[in-house]
Amino acid sequence: MASLEGKVIAVTGAASGIGRAVARECASRNARLALADVQRKQLEEFAKELESEGTEVTATVVDVSDSDSVDRWIGATIDHYGRLDGAANIAGIEGDEKVFLITTRSL
Template identity: 40%
Template sequence: MSSSEAPSLENQSIIVTGAAAGLGLAAGELLAKRGAAVTLVDLNTAKVEAEAKRMADAGLNVDAQVVDLTDRDEVQGLMDGVAQRYGRIDGLVNLAALYQPCEISEMSVEFWHRIVQSSLDSTFFTCQAALPHMTKAGYGRIVNTSSGVVLMGGAGWGAYCAAKAGVIGFTRVLAREAGPAGITANVIMPGLIATEHALETLDEQAIQVTTAMQCVPRLGEPDDIAHPIAFLLSREAGFISGQTINVGGGMNYL
């Protein structure tokens, strides 16, 4: 599909979390290229501001916001500020997460809470704070993020799997509750994607074993995730809600 044939996001106000690198950066840039006014959100001030400047210098409509997504008040301020600036919030993409392994037998309560807060609590806070603005407009698109690790049950990923499985259940309920207001909510479930952080975490053998189990035997690229996100944010995706879209190269988890 060429850019001229792709669903337009012209003049849409879209918030992307975890946008300083990896999947969030790829999604934010693609959405801006599709015509959206994109608010890039991250806790890494230097990176998110540098990426926003790079995109703005290329003529894209982007803004950087540094927000602790585990702080409910900061999240509320973010949503209210974006709604005031653009007049509405059309789309929300939750890609922020901590990707850290730890076996259950060695896991501290503090580690558990940190991982769950970064993926599940932040998703709850952002969705809840965006809902009134979307409901008022009678329109909204929400895309949350799970992980193929949820289906695989990889050793060392107990807290991460629990949080990402929670995102799926939460989003199904959100879709049911928000649907009458014209809001859709879906989940993207990425497989093994060649982000800098993932490549640092996994060794070459793990990558080879994983890709060999896929129908498409290669590492995914961040754009492989960004494109389905862009579609789910479009008006053309208005009859898709409460779904989990597995984007993992046809991985067989059984």
């Protein structure tokens, strides 16, 4: 496995499911993490768990359907860590439209 030693990785949808698994894998490879999700309690609990295992982590409640919220989170991440090396946009948004017709405005 490749090391992510010291790399800063942002992960959306990090409180559960695939996002949580991706974050855990990055942590196992020694990445520093910026986690985001709308599920505050689960996100905070997961961040504390990772911190107790030695991972440097920030956790922020972010609604990925709100581009301003995402921009603030990414800006805060760069301010905190001084950089951003990678991102895993795992958070999902439901809707009734066909995927190729979805715009951020329709969310």
